[in-house]
Amino acid sequence: MTLPNQFWDFYSYRVVWSSEDEEFVATCAEFPSLSWLAEDASEALQGIRQLVADCVIDLQQTGEPVPDPIAQRQYSGKFQVRIPPSLHQQLVLQATEENISLNRLVTLKLASNPPISLP
Missing domain, CATH: 3.30.160 (Double Stranded RNA Binding Domain)
Known part of the structure; x- marks a missing residue:
């Protein structure tokens, strides 16, 4: 290159x-x-x-x-996350109650939380 x-x-x-x-x-x-x-x-x-x-x-x-x-890398805007089934259920319930998609709910949660510092 x-x-x-x-x-x-x-x-x-x-x-x-x-x-x-x-x-x-x-x-x-x-x-x-x-x-x-x-x-x-x-x-x-x-x-x-x-x-x-x-x-x-x-x-x-x-x-x-x-x-x-x-x-300068290209990003698709998609990635997969593995979560416990119980958390998946909680998120689906919350999204349903708020009348938004699961993707939209997770996007909002990721965007609104402060950055996480890893040890």
Whole structure:
């Protein structure tokens, strides 16, 4: 794959304060094994961006696949979720009572809840 200049600009970066490290930690969702620590948030972002750029260049040079940026991937808007039958029943009942489809109910629930942080 031929990548445009600064392809790594399109990746998903995040910078958060780490009380454990007492520094800002920057990460890139497409490269979960990479992180960069710095005393300043902008330095952390600059550091992870440079690290990702170096990784992308290395992957290209060795012929390994380069991850597509999440923002540039195509999404169908569909995915399957396995839930316990009792929860399925509760959701169907609630959707019926509200006179909406199960899909609409689940979409509303997903959109209205705050993000869940996984450990």
